[in-house]
Amino acid sequence: MLPFVCGRRTLPVIGQPQPERADAARNRRKIIEVAARMIAEQGADDISLDEVARVAGVGVGTVYRRFGDRAGLVLALIDEQERRFQEAFLAGPPPLGPGVRARERITAFLDALVDRVVAQQGLFVQLERCGRTMRYSGPYRVHHIHLATLLAEACPEADRVFLADVLLAPVNARLIAFQQEERGMTIEQIKTGLARLATVVTRGYSVPAEDGR
Amino acid sequence: MLPFVCGRRTLPVIGQPQPERADAARNRRKIIEVAARMIAEQGADDISLDEVARVAGVGVGTVYRRFGDRAGLVLALIDEQERRFQEAFLAGPPPLGPGVRARERITAFLDALVDRVVAQQGLFVQLERCGRTMRYSGPYRVHHIHLATLLAEACPEADRVFLADVLLAPVNARLIAFQQEERGMTIEQIKTGLARLATVVTRGYSVPAEDGR
DNA sequence: AGACTAATCGGAGAATTCTCCGTTTACAAG
């Protein structure tokens, strides 16, 4: 799976990445368009790549050449909104962007991340269903680095790499769906819970644990 | 998927659950045996149910009749060890079983759960790959109730239902695999991190959050 | 323009998951 395809283009052996050929770029755009429309109409499940290819007027091989596999296409669709989100928390207005203390930004980030996941819930669920490492590729790594950086500022004592994984773990498309459907929780309740968690954690890690661990 | 199959037997319309017919029980056992052996030999990925059926000497239809789908078979294999684990934390010796204060049991439980997931890591990963609600079925619910009960004792102020989800979220086969392979963490480090998290959280939730949330 | 080459195209087909349904079998009642 995904032997050479990475992000937008095939990796060159060495040197400058060459642009995609015109027909390839056209097909990429067309496939993304069609897939996005079909998902908007009938949900992210039950989308067969065969059908996407047929509607887009290309062969199945082309879909797989462009995106590697199902997860690759899903990730491409996620990436569209992801870029905007990343800009918001990296350079947008506070409290999501810089300008306030780290603790506040952590809460704002988790809050926005919940919205982010809910906005493309079906796609995020698909991402987990697919290729095995996709869950922790691309967007996850960016979120992790960002959160770990904020944690370093909020509680320097903590193991920020592990703690960032911990805080990101509950912001999971399937868990959120489960909490909504089976526990009857609202998004607001989930956000509130995460905010309190972040407060407790950032505060708690500033003092050593009682058993020294 | 899984229209009638639930746990070990087909649901009767009403009244006492009837035992499986002899041939059905024999096939169930044989399929589980064969699947377990194949997984021990070649890993949990790359197990085709067609092949399991062929080796077990039954038709594919039988496999699906017994277990509903791939996830059902995976869950059945998980259940074998799960029962022992549940006995251990419900009625076994402390600190996993009863006899010490809740905080200690929470740490012991997370510790044991990590071992539990690692012991059948491939199967747990499969479980997430498969049917969409399987991740939060069976074992998860039991773990959640147990942890929520302990949390109620350790920090009565907290929203124990949500908090239990939060503490269970990082004990995830794929996340652990990712932390091991890509972050170079050891199981020991993960356990230590979770223990500290549990300490911080149970301690922190005993006092109200600063912003009142 | 013409030709060369490397990238791309596309669909047939392999592998896999799961469904359907005609046939067979267990087992309980007479």
Added chain:
DNA sequence: CTTGTAAACGGAGAATTCTCCGATTAGTCT
């Protein structure tokens, strides 16, 4: 032992994901 019937069997086949490779085309170099 026979018979009735509900349950189980099993394999053909539908649907889907992904691979392979001969045919085609875009872009470049004379």
